[in-house]
Amino acid sequence: MSDFIISNGTIVDPVDGYFGPGAIVVKKGKIAEVIKSKSMPKGDIDASGLLVCPGLVDIHVHFREPGFEYKETIESGAKAAAAGGFTSVACMPNTDPPLDNQETIKFVVEKAQKAVVNVYPIGCLTKGQKGQELAEIADMQQAGAVAFTDDGHGVQNGMIMRRAMEYCKMLDAIPISHCEFNDLADSGVANESYVTAKLGLKGNSRIAEELMIAREIMLAEITGAKVHIAHVSTAGGAELIKNAKKKKLPVTAETCPHYFTLDDGMLESYDTNFKVNPPLRTQKDVNAIKKAIAAGIFDCIVTDHAPHAYDEKQLEFDYAPSGIIGLETSVGLVSTQLVHEDVIDWPTAIKLLSYNPAQILNLPAGTLAVDAYADITLIDPDLEWTVTNDDFRSLSKNSPYIGMNLIGRPVKTFVAGKLVFDLKA
Amino acid sequence: MNLKSPHLLQLEGVPAEDINLILDTAVTLKEILDRPIKKVPTLRHITVLNLFFEPSTRTKISFELAEKRLSADSVSFAKATSAVVKGETLLDTIWNIEAMKIDMIVIRHSVSGTPHFVARNCDSNVINAGDGTHEHPSQGLLDMFTMREKYGKIKDLRVVIVGDVKHSRVARSNIWGLKTLGTSVAVCGPSTLLPFEVEQMGIDVYTKIEEALEGADVVNVLRLQKERQSAGLLPSLREYSNNFCITKERLKYLNKNYTVMHPGPMNRGTEISSEVADGPDSVILPQVTNGVAVRMAVLYLLSGGVGKIE
Numbered sequence: 001m002s003d004f005i006i007s008n009g010t011i012v013d014p015v016d017g018y019f020g021p022g023a024i025v026v027k028k029g030k031i032a033e034v035i036k037s038k039s040m041p042k043g044d045i046d047a048s049g050l051l052v053c054p055g056l057v058d059i060h061v062h063f064r065e066p067g068f069e070y071k072e073t074i075e076s077g078a079k080a081a082a083a084g085g086f087t088s089v090a091c092m093p094n095t096d097p098p099l100d101n102q103e104t105i106k107f108v109v110e111k112a113q114k115a116v117v118n119v120y121p122i123g124c125l126t127k128g129q130k131g132q133e134l135a136e137i138a139d140m141q142q143a144g145a146v147a148f149t150d151d152g153h154g155v156q157n158g159m160i161m162r163r164a165m166e167y168c169k170m171l172d173a174i175p176i177s178h179c180e181f182n183d184l185a186d187s188g189v190a191n192e193s194y195v196t197a198k199l200g201l202k203g204n205s206r207i208a209e210e211l212m213i214a215r216e217i218m219l220a221e222i223t224g225a226k227v228h229i230a231h232v233s234t235a236g237g238a239e240l241i242k243n244a245k246k247k248k249l250p251v252t253a254e255t256c257p258h259y260f261t262l263d264d265g266m267l268e269s270y271d272t273n274f275k276v277n278p279p280l281r282t283q284k285d286v287n288a289i290k291k292a293i294a295a296g297i298f299d300c301i302v303t304d305h306a307p308h309a310y311d312e313k314q315l316e317f318d319y320a321p322s323g324i325i326g327l328e329t330s331v332g333l334v335s336t337q338l339v340h341e342d343v344i345d346w347p348t349a350i351k352l353l354s355y356n357p358a359q360i361l362n363l364p365a366g367t368l369a370v371d372a373y374a375d376i377t378l379i380d381p382d383l384e385w386t387v388t389n390d391d392f393r394s395l396s397k398n399s400p401y402i403g404m405n406l407i408g409r410p411v412k413t414f415v416a417g418k419l420v421f422d423l424k425a
Numbered sequence: 426m427n428l429k430s431p432h433l434l435q436l437e438g439v440p441a442e443d444i445n446l447i448l449d450t451a452v453t454l455k456e457i458l459d460r461p462i463k464k465v466p467t468l469r470h471i472t473v474l475n476l477f478f479e480p481s482t483r484t485k486i487s488f489e490l491a492e493k494r495l496s497a498d499s500v501s502f503a504k505a506t507s508a509v510v511k512g513e514t515l516l517d518t519i520w521n522i523e524a525m526k527i528d529m530i531v532i533r534h535s536v537s538g539t540p541h542f543v544a545r546n547c548d549s550n551v552i553n554a555g556d557g558t559h560e561h562p563s564q565g566l567l568d569m570f571t572m573r574e575k576y577g578k579i580k581d582l583r584v585v586i587v588g589d590v591k592h593s594r595v596a597r598s599n600i601w602g603l604k605t606l607g608t609s610v611a612v613c614g615p616s617t618l619l620p621f622e623v624e625q626m627g628i629d630v631y632t633k634i635e636e637a638l639e640g641a642d643v644v645n646v647l648r649l650q651k652e653r654q655s656a657g658l659l660p661s662l663r664e665y666s667n668n669f670c671i672t673k674e675r676l677k678y679l680n681k682n683y684t685v686m687h688p689g690p691m692n693r694g695t696e697i698s699s700e701v702a703d704g705p706d707s708v709i710l711p712q713v714t715n716g717v718a719v720r721m722a723v724l725y726l727l728s729g730g731v732g733k734i735e
Contacts, residue, residue, distance in 0.1 A: 197620035198437070200537035200559030200594060269545075270538030314516055314546070316536035318557075 002417045003027045007040050009047025009378065013368050014054065014351035024052060026374040029417035034368050047378055050411060053350045055087025055117075055375030057357040057366045059147070060176075060230060060254060060302035061327065063089075063119065066107060067096025072307040072395045074108065077327070078115035080305070080394035082421035084327040085410030087375035088118040088358065088365040093129070094152040100124035100135040105143040116420040117413075118375075120146040120363065125164045125175055131155045134164055141173050146361045149176035151230060154212050156182060162219050169225035174361060176228045179212035179237075180204075180278065189318055191279040195264045201317065204279050210236040217244040220251050228360055229253040231304050233278040235288030242297045252299040252360050257326060257333040260289045262400060272313045272320035273400040276306070279322075293352070294343045300357035301349075303330045307396030325394050329387055329401045331379060335408025339381070346381065374417040383409045428726050432544045432551040435560040437601040444602055447722045448570050454725065455718035457494060468497035471728050474522055475501040476532040477554070478539075483689055483713060484554050484564070488531050491720035500527075515539070519547055529727065532556075550727045558592045564688050565598025567719040569606065571712050572643055575684055579603070583680070585611040585637045587669060588647030588696050589618040595688045596647060600626055613637030614647075614669065617658040634669050638678035645686040646671050649696045662695050672698045676706075684708055 007023035011034065023040035025033040035041070063077035072080075074091070081089050091108065093099030099108060105121050112119035123145035124135045129152065137148055148168060155161040155177065168175045185208035190196050192203025209232075216227045217240060232238060232255045244251040258276060263283040266274045274280060292298060306323025313320050334353065338344050344352075358366030365375055387401045413421035428443050436444070457465055473492050477485050485501065492499040502522075519530065529550045532540050537557030544551040555561040572579045584603055590596045590612045603610050604627060611629035612619065613636075624630050631637035638644060653659050676683065685697075685707045693699045702709060 192621050194622040194625040197622055198597070198626070200557050200597060202558075203621055270541045272542075311514070314514070316515060316534065316542060317538045318536040 002029050004044040004417070005041055006045045006047050006052055006376065006378070007043025009050045009052040011036055011368070012051050012053045012347055012350045014347060014355035015367055015369065017347050019347045022052070024368065024376060026417045029374055031368060031370055031372050031374050033370060045412070049380065049382070051346060051379040051381055053377045053379060054354045054366050054368050055377050055413065055415065056085045056331070056353045057088045057363060058086045058302050058305070058327065058330070059090040059300065059357045059361050061089045061091050061305040062094065062307065062323070063091040064095060064307060065111060066104070070395070071309055074111040074115050074119055076393065076395045077305070078117045078119055080325070080327045080392065081117045082413045082415070083393045083410070084329070085331050085377040085379060085413055086117060086327060087377065087413060087415045088120065088363055090120045090122050090146055090361055090363070092149065092151045093122055093124045098124050098129050099145070100127050100129070102136065102139040102143045105140045105145045109144040117415050118365065120144070120361070122147045122149055122176065124148065125150045125155065126160060129153055131157055131160055134160070134167060137167055137173060138171055141171055146363065147174045147176050147228070149178065149230065151176060151178045154178050154180035154182065158215055158219070161216065162223060165219055165225035165227055166223050169223065174226055174228055176230050177212065177216045178230045179209045179216065181208045181212050184208035184211065188279070189275065190267050191264045191281045193264055193282050195267060199267060199270070201267065206234045206236060206281065209234055209278050210240060213237050213240045217249060217251055220244070220249045221247070224250065226250040226252070231256050231259070231278055231302070232298070233259045233281050233285065233289070235285045238288055238292035238297055242292065242295070245297065253297070254300045254302045254357070255289050255293065255298050256302055256304045257330050258324060258400070260286055260293065261333050261337050262286070266400065270317050271400070272315065272317055273324060273398050275317065275320055275322050276324050277322035290338070290343050293338065298352065299360060301330070301334060301352045302357065303327050307394055308398045310397055313398050323398065325392065325396055325399050328392055328394065329399060329406070331410050332385070332387070332406035332408055333401070335381060336406045340407055374414055376414040377410050378412040379408060380411045381408045383407065383411070385409050427730050431727065432540070433562050433723055433727065434540050434544060434551065434553045435601070436562045436565045436598045436605070437560070439602070439605065441605050444566070444569070444605060447566055447719065447726060448573060450722035450726060451570055451715070451718040454721040455715065458714065458717060464494055464496060466496045467725060468492070468495035468728055471497040471529060472527045473497050473499040473529045473531060473724065474527045474549070475499060476519070476530060477502065478504045478532070478534045479555070481533055481555070483716070484533065487713070487716040488554060488720050491717050491724055494717065495721055495724060497724065515543070516546055519543060523547055523549060529724065552723060552727065555594050557594065559594055560598045561594040562598045563716070563720050563723060564595050565602040566723070567712060567716040568599055568645060568686060568688070569602050570715045570719050571686065571708050572684065574715065575708065576642070580607045582643060583609045583611070583641045584643040584645060585613055585641040586645045586647065587613045587634065587637065587671060589649050589653060590614050590623065590647065591618045591620045592650070593647045599645060600628055604628070611637055611641065615659065615665065618653065634675060635678050638675060640680060642680050642682065643684045643686060644671060644679060646697045648688065648690060649692055651692070666695050670694070670696055670698060671701050673700050673704070676701065686712060689713070
């Protein structure tokens with residue numbers, strides 16, 4: 001079925017802000033026409049009661065291939081993405097070996113061809129993510145890498161980061177910074193707070209993150225180079241981004257659902273599914289991140305989907321790896337905690353989940369423009385559901401949201417006009 | 426009478442009735458230790474596994490003796506001789522031993538929260554014998570027992586805990602247990618060895634030893650690990666000692682009928698002077714004796730509190 005019409009739904013167009021009745025005509029896998037009015041042709045797909053959005057875009061996922069295929073593969077990760085309403089994702093290079101050269105980028109590009117959604121590789125900023133020598137960024141860019149980062153590690157050396165940003169600027173490539181100074185993070189396993197004091201867990205200070213955000217902003221200012229700040233988790237981090245934007249610096253930033261839905265109080269059970277990096281912060285931070293989202297400080301919401309096998313998480317707290325899966329709960333959390341709580345409206349939510357992230361990495365996605373690929377996600381904004389272990393398409397189940405009731409869920413996902421996920425199927 | 430929880434994982438959140446029940450039971454059980462035949466058959470139906478993933482002398486022996494005095498069968502486990510060194514996970518180790526039919530697990534581990542993790546994933550009653558820098562509840566209980574033994578009640582006391590509070594599981598168990606019983610608690614140590622936002626625990630916080638000791642009844646002195654200096658938390662042990670060592674001279678700030686406690690092992694001359702440690706107001710050795718009685722009480726009550734103590 002490559003020619004069809006989706007009608008009777010509510011069109012959400014993040015580009016012009018249209019939020020109203022309409023239909024989308026799909027021909028040969030592309031968007032042929034978008035009708036934004038009550039009078040519309042009869043559809044092949046009835047989207048009554050559903051939001052009709054551009055396919056969602058997540059520019060921060062870990063698909064673990066090559067090297068950790070038992071956690072997630074590009075194939076399984078793509079299925080999880082489709083089930084979460086995402087039609088394009090960019091995957092992080094902290095694999096084994098890391099994606100730090102043309103060959104490994106080509107490997108992902110080739111694997112991605114068989115995936116049900118568009119999967120784009122992100123390359124390392126430095127060789128082996130060691131933070132010492134620049135990786136072959138131009139080579140990787142030619143092979144299809146859409147951004148560059150040492151995600152998982154902060155680049156400790158400020159001069160290396162400055163050179164990386166300058167080099168990326170020359171190539172019109174985008175560096176992404178995982179902000180964390182190791183010395184101030186002090187091998188902490190949870191946010192340094194009263195909670196870590198009480199639980200006897202080693203604290204990872206907020207300033208380990210904030211100080212590096214501040215550095216990247218200053219580097220952007222002095223070099224004029226772009227930088228994208230990954231997974232901002234603190235009130236102070238949001239404030240720094242806000243000020244950078246006020247100065248119109250070329251800085252963009254993302255946050256994740258867990259930073260506006262969970263606080264470090266959840267760690268009282270020592271459940272390792274709440275262990276993530278940056279760590280869950282305090283309720284004050286959660287509120288500040290929500291406020292910053294409402295104020296338009298963040299450019300996008302990403303999942304930082306970080307699968308780990310259940311037996312890796314079934315360990316003593318300090319020994320368990322950091323990370324939580326997020327692709328299949330992101331829309332539900334945005335809907336429940338942001339839209340239904342009146343923090344933002346649906347057009348804004350969809351913009352943060354599609355158009356904006358696509359723009360940051362310059363991906364052909366996140367739009368309902370005529371002639372664009374028919375990447376379309378249908379969301380039931382009022383569907384009540386419970387997150388369960390068995391539901392996940394991801395190979396891993398390390399979600400802190402299992403058992404939680406959410407409102408709102410993707411029900412159908414199309415990639416280039418092809419149905420890749422159907423909740424009812 | 427029974428405890429609310431099937432496990433003893435921490436003192437934070439344990440209600441006063443349960444703490445008092447343990448302390449009262451320990452009074453009865455302590456008497457057994459002075460008998461010519463120091464043994465009752467009460468727990469002969471119980472098998473206890475002592476899992477010590479960290480070196481321990483006194484706590485391990487104390488638990489083992491408590492188990493023997495109550496006639497429980499017990500097996501002990503040392504990390505170096507176990508399958509853990511072959512890469513077995515903690516849960517696999519525990520599940521395998523549980524499959525041999527045990528009833529209780531006493532666990533010490535260097536990672537905070539490990540007893541909670543074990544309790545969630547096994548069928549045995551779990552007793553925390555010290556987890557990382559979190560809690561050491563049986564030590565907290567024996568400290569309270571020792572205070573109660575001397576003063577009759579501990580509600581109106583002022584207790585000051587001195588030293589490396591940040592890394593101390595003894596401090597945390599003391600703080601929560603004593604606060605639950607209505608005791609006034611203070612901590613004192615160099616600011617680099619106090620936990621972040623410690624004042625939120627609802628205690629008084631000092632960095633000057635004289636101010637902290639002023640008007641206190643009990644000073645509980647924590648062990649200072651020598652590695653704190655190399656980790657950059659202290660300029661030198663000498664400077665620590667100059668400013669925080671509990672010396673005879675500093676005892677004058679305490680109330681008249683004062684008591685000096687230390688959970689051991691001591692670094693004589695660093696956190697406590699020998700003169701004080703061996704002095705007439707030190708209860709350091711009675712603490713050790715009481716440790717056995719308190720652990721007997723915990724084992725007995727967690728086993729269901731059935732079976733007569735005779």
